[in-house]
Amino acid sequence: MATDFFQQQETARRKTFLLVVYFILAILILIALVYGLLLALSIYSEGEPVSWWQPELLLVAAPGVGLVVGGASVFKVAQLASGGQAVALMLGGQEIPGTTTDARQKRLLNIVEEMALAAGVPVPPVYVLEEPSINAFAAGYAPGDAVIAVSQGSLDYLTRDELQGVVAHEFSHILNGDMRLNIRLIGLIFGLMALSIAGRILMRTSGVSAPRGNDSRGGLVMLGMGLFVLGLAGTFFGRLIMAAVSRQREYLADASAVQFTRNPDGIVGALKKIGGLAEGSRIDIPQAAEAGHIFFANVFATAGLAGLLATHPPLIERIRRLDPQFDGQFPEVRKVGVDRTGIEGRRSNRVPPFAGMPGLPQVPVPVLGFADRAACQVGHVDPEVISYAQTLQDDIPDGLRVAAEDPFSAQALVYALLLDPRADLRGVQLAQLEASAEPPVLAEALRLVDIVQALPDAYRLPLLDLAMPALRQMSPRQHRAFRDKVEELMIADQRLSLFEYILRCVLHRHLDAQYMPQRQTRSMISSPQKLAQPMATVLALLAWEGQPEFDSADRAFDMGMRGYTGGGNIHRLPPREECSLAEFDSALQTLRQSVPAIKQRIVVAVAACILANDHVTVREAELLRAICDTLDSPLPPLFATETEGSLIRKPI
Amino acid sequence: MSPVVITLLVLLVIGLLFALWLMGVYNGLVVGKKRFENAFAQIDVQLKRRYELIPNLVEAVKGYMSHERETLDAVIKARNSAMMAEQKVAASPSDPTAMKELNQAEAQLGGVLGRLFALSEAYPDLKANQNMLALQEELTSTENKVTFARQAFNDAATAYNIRREVFPAVMVANVFGFMEASLLETAEAERAPPKVSFQ
Numbered sequence: 140m141a142t143d144f145f146q147q148q149e150t151a152r153r154k155t156f157l158l159v160v161y162f163i164l165a166i167l168i169l170i171a172l173v174y175g176l177l178l179a180l181s182i183y184s185e186g187e188p189v190s191w192w193q194p195e196l197l198l199v200a201a202p203g204v205g206l207v208v209g210g211a212s213v214f215k216v217a218q219l220a221s222g223g224q225a226v227a228l229m230l231g232g233q234e235i236p237g238t239t240t241d242a243r244q245k246r247l248l249n250i251v252e253e254m255a256l257a258a259g260v261p262v263p264p265v266y267v268l269e270e271p272s273i274n275a276f277a278a279g280y281a282p283g284d285a286v287i288a289v290s291q292g293s294l295d296y297l298t299r300d301e302l303q304g305v306v307a308h309e310f311s312h313i314l315n316g317d318m319r320l321n322i323r324l325i326g327l328i329f330g331l332m333a334l335s336i337a338g339r340i341l342m343r344t345s346g347v348s349a350p351r352g353n354d355s356r357g358g359l360v361m362l363g364m365g366l367f368v369l370g371l372a373g374t375f376f377g378r379l380i381m382a383a384v385s386r387q388r389e390y391l392a393d394a395s396a397v398q399f400t401r402n403p404d405g406i407v408g409a410l411k412k413i414g415g416l417a418e419g420s421r422i423d424i425p426q427a428a429e430a431g432h433i434f435f436a437n438v439f440a441t442a443g444l445a446g447l448l449a450t451h452p453p454l455i456e457r458i459r460r461l462d463p464q465f466d467g468q469f470p471e472v473r474k475v476g477v478d479r480t481g482i483e484g485r486r487s488n489r490v491p492p493f494a495g496m497p498g499l500p501q502v503p504v505p506v507l508g509f510a511d512r513a514a515c516q517v518g519h520v521d522p523e524v525i526s527y528a529q530t531l532q533d534d535i536p537d538g539l540r541v542a543a544e545d546p547f548s549a550q551a552l553v554y555a556l557l558l559d560p561r562a563d564l565r566g567v568q569l570a571q572l573e574a575s576a577e578p579p580v581l582a583e584a585l586r587l588v589d590i591v592q593a594l595p596d597a598y599r600l601p602l603l604d605l606a607m608p609a610l611r612q613m614s615p616r617q618h619r620a621f622r623d624k625v626e627e628l629m630i631a632d633q634r635l636s637l638f639e640y641i642l643r644c645v646l647h648r649h650l651d652a653q654y655m656p657q658r659q660t661r662s663m664i665s666s667p668q669k670l671a672q673p674m675a676t677v678l679a680l681l682a683w684e685g686q687p688e689f690d691s692a693d694r695a696f697d698m699g700m701r702g703y704t705g706g707g708n709i710h711r712l713p714p715r716e717e718c719s720l721a722e723f724d725s726a727l728q729t730l731r732q733s734v735p736a737i738k739q740r741i742v743v744a745v746a747a748c749i750l751a752n753d754h755v756t757v758r759e760a761e762l763l764r765a766i767c768d769t770l771d772s773p774l775p776p777l778f779a780t781e782t783e784g785s786l787i788r789k790p791i
Numbered sequence: 792m793s794p795v796v797i798t799l800l801v802l803l804v805i806g807l808l809f810a811l812w813l814m815g816v817y818n819g820l821v822v823g824k825k826r827f828e829n830a831f832a833q834i835d836v837q838l839k840r841r842y843e844l845i846p847n848l849v850e851a852v853k854g855y856m857s858h859e860r861e862t863l864d865a866v867i868k869a870r871n872s873a874m875m876a877e878q879k880v881a882a883s884p885s886d887p888t889a890m891k892e893l894n895q896a897e898a899q900l901g902g903v904l905g906r907l908f909a910l911s912e913a914y915p916d917l918k919a920n921q922n923m924l925a926l927q928e929e930l931t932s933t934e935n936k937v938t939f940a941r942q943a944f945n946d947a948a949t950a951y952n953i954r955r956e957v958f959p960a961v962m963v964a965n966v967f968g969f970m971e972a973s974l975l976e977t978a979e980a981e982r983a984p985p986k987v988s989f990q
Contacts, residue, residue, distance in 0.1 A: 207807045214815055218822075228825040229818065238836040333811060362803065546833065547939035548932075579935040612833055614946030617939070 144518030148735035151316035212330030223279030223286035232266030237544030256528035272418035304405030311395035335370020414469035551583035673726035699748030827947035
């Protein structure tokens with residue numbers, strides 16, 4: 140089943156629109172119901188028949204319902220503004236530290252790391268939910284601030300392959316733009332349920348401390364009861380919306396999980412175990428009520444009528460779609476043991492290094508054909524790339540991998556990446572660090588610097604990806620200090636190098652999202668012409684970065700622009716001196732606001748430009764990564780594969 | 792419709808908004824608490840690592856410092872009680888008594904470890920021992936990680952405490968039994984800042 144990332148993004152956007160329509164519909168129905176309730180109450184209190192049409196009642200009902208439901212929704216969304224982490228904490232998640240010594244937890248962390256490296260996204264923090272059932276979820280606004288949470292039952296009962304299937308399912312949600320939709324849905328559903336919660340509170344409080352006069356007291360209790368019942372109606376609509384929006388996405392995520400791992404047995408095994416386990420996939424915390432749709436499988440009971448409102452398709456149906464032979468017999472479930480292979484995974488043969496690694500023979504590639512494929516690879520994970528990610532993990536020296544697991548060493552690692560190999564500049568940088576940093580961090584950075592700089596350039600960004608969960612464990616104060624020091628180190632030599640720029644891009648995008656929640660930029664620009672100028676700015680720098688001579692750079696630039704327009708090109712390559720990183724950055728920020736269909740063209744253009752000379756340098760690959768990252772279109776690492784005896788370069 | 796009913800309804804909406812606000816404060820407290828408890832998990836791993844290293848250290852110095860039996864025993868004893876205290880805190884990081892015990896035990900441990908290192912200065916052979924050097928380096932590195940994680944924990948706990956103490960959240964906190972988080976103090980005695988050289 141081929142799934143196109145950009146198509147999926149578009150669908151997710153349309154679903155958001157649909158969601159709003161459903162929501163407004165639900166509010167209108169609730170207003171009508173509350174109106175009815177008030178009418179009944181006023182008939183009860185006046186003791187005489189009144190007219191059916193009472194505008195003043197509607198004047199109370201409409202703003203009342205709007206205020207409560209809308210207020211509650213806005214409120215909840217604001218609470219979740221800091222993204223995936225807030226959701227995980229709200230649902231009682233406990234973060235797994237990278238330094239964990241628990242074999243089951245380590246196994247999970249490794250699976251997530253492999254998958255993230257293979258998808259080209261920073262490694263998300265991983266949480267455990269203290270539940271004996273088998274379930275999981277992913278939450279966040281964008282791939283960069285996503286978190287993954289897995290129940291203790293999944294760790295205990297699932298084999299590595301099954302766990303990988305579950306993680307792949309969650310990655311599909313991360314990559315397909317489902318998460319943003321899901322967080323909004325949490326807000327809306329909370330709003331719809333607020334009436335019921337409010338009704339319950341009203342019944343309780345008015346029973347205890349009502350104003351004098353039995354009439355109003357009885358009225359209040361009745362109103363409370365009425366609201367409670369109406370709130371249940373709200374909850375019903377909420378569930379209905381959940382079901383409408385999320386069921387199809389679940390089938391899609393299941394299919395993607397098979398595609399990502401090329402192993403249907405994994406996810407099918409996990410689904411079967413849910414069926415075989417007494418606890419199933421139930422999550423018993425009250426907060427799960429408004430967040431049921433973000434989970435891997437149903438968190439509520441699904442027997443009988445409730446099945447209609449289930450957030451997920453029936454288990455048997457999900458299994459049958461992947462394994463038509465399934466006989467409906469669920470297996471008996473036992474805890475699994477975890478050995479070394481379980482933790483590290485089966486290592487298949489070493490996978491060739493990715494494009495941009497030294498020593499790769501240069502061969503001509505049909506350029507636009509390739510570039511189109513690059514766009515198809517966005518948001519995808521391929522089993523071969525997972526093996527490649529494992530190779531990558533193996534190749535990074537142990538000392539650095541361990542350092543990337545702990546916040547203290549991880550920040551030192553970033554400093555070490557930024558330290559200049561030239562002695563005089565490094566002296567300046569160290570003097571600055573010495574003035575502002577704690578001595579232990581400095582010592583750690585100096586300890587790491589030689590290992591870091593011996594590492595081939597192509598490993599620098601993956602290393603940063605690996606360090607991301609640890610960096611995200613810093614407190615806001617620590618993050619501020621860290622951010623300042625990173626800036627200082629970068630400008631120590633009075634100019635920003637390309638790598639420094641890329642590193643800053645990645646760090647800011649993925650750490651600021653957590654520490655300084657900002658308004659999410661919306662994808663609005665849908666006219667390709669409007670973005671032609673920023674596109675040209677981005678391609679110009681890219682073209683100059685790939686080749687120093689004007690002729691070949693101009694050719695690369697032209698290829699890129701043609702890739703973007705899908706036809707001719709009227710823009711000319713500006714001279715090298717006119718291409719600054721500052722302009723590149725602001726152009727990139729503009730491009731970021733485009734709709735998915737345009738983003739697709741941007742990725743094609745960028746890939747075409749880079750491949751114009753049939754040769755991908757590390758700097759180009761890193762730039763490509765930074766661009767795709769900024770566009771929230773995660774691109775798997777490019778690497779070379781052998782086909783029919785000759786090497787061609789293709790993104791897997 | 793009578794004015795009484797209208798007043799009631801207005802009161803009702805205010806009541807509902809109040810209920811929402813209450814839930815918001817409550818959830819905020821839950822998330823804040825969860826956040827510092829999570830931060831403790833980070834320290835937990837490093838403290839455990841340190842407790843594992845200490846017996847190795849004692850084993851390594853035993854041959855050289857046979858006259859310092861008492862100090863060595865004190866180190867092991869302090870390490871054991873710190874480990875016990877740590878387990879209690881790990882079980883519930885928001886328990887102030889457990890945290891107090893851990894702070895005391897850690898200060899104790901820091902003190903005897905400092906004494907051990909001071910004494911080891913008198914044994915040149917020991918100072919040159921590769922095993923000892925490696926252990927010392929690992930202990931220092933673990934100690935640095937603990938310090939950093941402790942900062943993060945204390946920041947999260949302080950943020951939670953501030954959130955808890957402002958009026959009117961403090962009323963919600965008291966009603967629902969959100970206790971003040973206690974901070975994890977540094978055991979100053981044990982740590983002379985590591986020397987850094989830029990050569």
